[in-house]
Amino acid sequence: MSSVPNTFENVKAVILSAHKNSTARDKISFYNSWAKNYEQDLAVLDYRAPILATSRISSHFSGAPEAAVVLDVACGTGLMAKQMKKNGYEHFVGVDGSEAMLEMARQSGLYEDLKQCMLGEDPLPGKWAGSFDVVVIVGALSVGQVPVEVARDLCKFAKPGGYICMTTRSNRDNLQYKASLEGLLGQLEEEGLWTRVEVTEVQQWERAVSEHEDGYIPGVVYLYKKL
Numbered sequence: 001m002s003s004v005p006n007t008f009e010n011v012k013a014v015i016l017s018a019h020k021n022s023t024a025r026d027k028i029s030f031y032n033s034w035a036k037n038y039e040q041d042l043a044v045l046d047y048r049a050p051i052l053a054t055s056r057i058s059s060h061f062s063g064a065p066e067a068a069v070v071l072d073v074a075c076g077t078g079l080m081a082k083q084m085k086k087n088g089y090e091h092f093v094g095v096d097g098s099e100a101m102l103e104m105a106r107q108s109g110l111y112e113d114l115k116q117c118m119l120g121e122d123p124l125p126g127k128w129a130g131s132f133d134v135v136v137i138v139g140a141l142s143v144g145q146v147p148v149e150v151a152r153d154l155c156k157f158a159k160p161g162g163y164i165c166m167t168t169r170s171n172r173d174n175l176q177y178k179a180s181l182e183g184l185l186g187q188l189e190e191e192g193l194w195t196r197v198e199v200t201e202v203q204q205w206e207r208a209v210s211e212h213e214d215g216y217i218p219g220v221v222y223l224y225k226k227l
């Protein structure tokens with residue numbers, strides 16, 4: 001990590017450089033190269049998704065948070081575990097495609113288990129099915145990152161009665177992805193696999209970095225309960 005915070009213009013340039021990544025593997029290489037500066041750069045972007053997602057989970061989770069086991073999908077460097085720990089959660093298992101991001105998560109000392117996994121390509125361990133009190137995926141369901149179909153797995157790995165919390169961006173570049181995601185979330189509800197608890201639209205999600213947007217972009221937190 002650099003001792004001097006990056007400027008907004010530099011962070012924007014770093015993120016825009018990733019837009020040319022054409023494959024999921026390219027994207028993971030980008031995260032491998034970004035891992036050491038990721039948290040510092042996201043603070044410059046005013047990235048609040050972990051705080052927003054944790055607040056929605058905590059408003060509804062009625063069990064003892066210290067006993068809950070949380071699966072953090074696309075955990076990155078561990079920002080969700082850091083935030084949830086502040087709200088009393090203590091047990092975390094993480095998966096991510098980027099070995100360098102996972103190494104940062106490992107160094108946080110917050111995860112009981114961490115696995116490298118290309119979501120959408122590699123299956124998660126079958127023995128995990130139905131075993132988590134809370135499953136989260138924050139900052140990773142968006143165009144060019146984790147495929148929409150992974151939402152079905154998120155549901156599969158939660159315990160009956162467990163919560164599944166997901167976020168996505170609502171800015172122009174991600175609207176088609178968001179529509180597909182919401183289609184699948186609704187389909188899983190029709191299949192009787194989960195029920196929607198709440199959907200929270202947030203206007204000031206994070207600072208905009210694309211060439212055609214200014215200020216802040218909107219985003220959304222979805223919270224479902226497995227049946």
Ligand SMILES: C[S@@+](CC[C@H](N)C(=O)[O-])C[C@H]1O[C@@H](n2cnc3c(N)ncnc32)[C@H](O)[C@@H]1O
Pocket residue numbers: 024027028031049050073074075076077078079080095096097098101117118119120137138139140144145146147
């Ligand atoms: C914006 S970061 C979010 C990390 C963390 N959840 C947070 O909120 O800080 C996106 C993460 O998703 C991971 N990722 C993106 N696409 C992936 C894929 N197809 N399979 C596994 N991980 C992926 C990246 O390696 C990165 O760590």
